[in-house]
Amino acid sequence: MSLPSLAELSDSLRVVAIPLKQKFRGITTREVVLFEGPYGWGEFSPFVEYGVEESSRWLAAGIESAFVGWPAPKRDSIEINATIPDGTPEEAVAALNFFQGCRTAKIKVAGAHSSLDTTRLIEIERALGDSGKIRIDANGSWSVDEALKQISAFYEVLGNTLEYVEQPCATVREISQVHEKLSVPVPLAIDEGIRKEGYTRDLSDIADVAILKVAPMGGVKNALHIAKELDMPIVVSSALETSIGMRAGLALAAALPNLFGACGLGTVDLLGGDVISHSLVAEDGAISLRDVAPSLELLDRWAAPSDRIEWWQHRLTTTFEFLESR
Numbered sequence: 423m424s425l426p427s428l429a430e431l432s433d434s435l436r437v438v439a440i441p442l443k444q445k446f447r448g449i450t451t452r453e454v455v456l457f458e459g460p461y462g463w464g465e466f467s468p469f470v471e472y473g474v475e476e477s478s479r480w481l482a483a484g485i486e487s488a489f490v491g492w493p494a495p496k497r498d499s500i501e502i503n504a505t506i507p508d509g510t511p512e513e514a515v516a517a518l519n520f521f522q523g524c525r526t527a528k529i530k531v532a533g534a535h536s537s538l539d540t541t542r543l544i545e546i547e548r549a550l551g552d553s554g555k556i557r558i559d560a561n562g563s564w565s566v567d568e569a570l571k572q573i574s575a576f577y578e579v580l581g582n583t584l585e586y587v588e589q590p591c592a593t594v595r596e597i598s599q600v601h602e603k604l605s606v607p608v609p610l611a612i613d614e615g616i617r618k619e620g621y622t623r624d625l626s627d628i629a630d631v632a633i634l635k636v637a638p639m640g641g642v643k644n645a646l647h648i649a650k651e652l653d654m655p656i657v658v659s660s661a662l663e664t665s666i667g668m669r670a671g672l673a674l675a676a677a678l679p680n681l682f683g684a685c686g687l688g689t690v691d692l693l694g695g696d697v698i699s700h701s702l703v704a705e706d707g708a709i710s711l712r713d714v715a716p717s718l719e720l721l722d723r724w725a726a727p728s729d730r731i732e733w734w735q736h737r738l739t740t741t742f743e744f745l746e747s748r
């Protein structure tokens with residue numbers, strides 16, 4: 423990918439700070455850089471603790487959106503799953519209600535409220551009603567033995583409503599052990615394990631589904647390439663982007679030949695605001711592909727404080743220089 427100049431990125435640069443409806447990933451405000459190119463807008467929003475190499479993939483994805491464009495879509499509407507953060511059962515049901523018409527819920531487990539996980543799952547299953555599907559995401563929290571025990575226990579409660587368990591353990595090696603020893607028919611999905619290790623090989627012998635996100639993979643084209651290497655059904659997920667970043671996730675979901683069910687691209691609903699006036703959120707459980715551009719009024723409303731704008735300008739420069747040097 424040929425890069426624009428830093429000046430081209432900076433010309434249209436805006437930094438926004440949007441409050442979250444509920445604490446997620448330990449943060450309460452989402453800071454995002456946006457810039458415009460000939461193909462539209464791009465988002466650069468690596469989490470603040472990320473180093474320059476990791477951040478450079480997010481920048482490459484944002485540049486692709488604005489200056490390169492995406493492959494032709496194979497479908498024009500993407501089914502969406504609800505994303506339910508850690509919390510009490512009441513908070514979980516409230517979160518589910520943000521996702522209008524979604525029949526699949528992905529629930530974070532093994533967090534601070536883990537003693538309430540089973541109750542939350544039962545409450546969500548009830549709220550979804552018949553034909554609802556539940557996915558569980560442990561974010562690598564369990565040991566192999568804990569995973570075997572927990573997955574069996576959740577299967578006891580949910581039966582075939584349990585569609586898969588995502589990233590039960592931290593490493594690909596541990597997940598492969600769970601895959602081998604698991605005595606209940608619950609598929610396993612691999613998420614952060616793909617980015618942290620070994621995504622360049624076929625992982626179909628150790629997991630059943632792979633989760634891909636556009637920004638950490640360096641863009642739609644790179645993610646499509648990785649999907650081809652992985653050679654298994656793919657669920658596209660997001661990283662708490664605004665509608666601008668989410669549009670890239672939809673572009674990946676639309677272009678994938680082997681998409682598996684609903685995608686985790688409904689997370690604009692977790693933000694307390696957005697930069698476009700008609701947000702990319704699920705309607706009747708799906709999002710239709712369309713062009714998006716920020717509204718000036720919303721860019722002004724969510725403008726970050728000046729010290730944070732400076733911080734992000736510096737980070738963009740450092741990350742751009744890193745990307746350019748590769």
Ligand SMILES: [Mg+2]
Pocket residue numbers: 559561588589613614633
């Ligand atoms: Mg995950």
